[in-house]
Amino acid sequence: MVNNMRLCVIGVGQMGRRHIAVARRLGFSVEGIYDRLPEAMDKACAEQGISSGRRFVSIHDMLVRVKPDVVAIASTAPSHCEY
DSSP states (O other): OOOSOEEEEEOOSHHHHHHHHHHHHTTOEEEEEEOSOHHHHHHHHHHHTOOGGGEESOHHHHHHHHOOSEEEEOSOGGGTTTO
């Protein structure tokens, strides 16, 4: 188990939400989420109980403010390199 590792997730569609669920079971603390689609973040927050304060509209802002230990890029494959 990983305890108290700060995680940010980029891309919170179906796969990103799975990453969040598994990461929590392993002991990660989900500190920030980003998706270019607001409705994807709405669904992730509702399904995973993520507070609105952990939603970010800028990846850069999320990384600077959260200073995560781990970043999971769970967006669609063509955007992985960009992120």
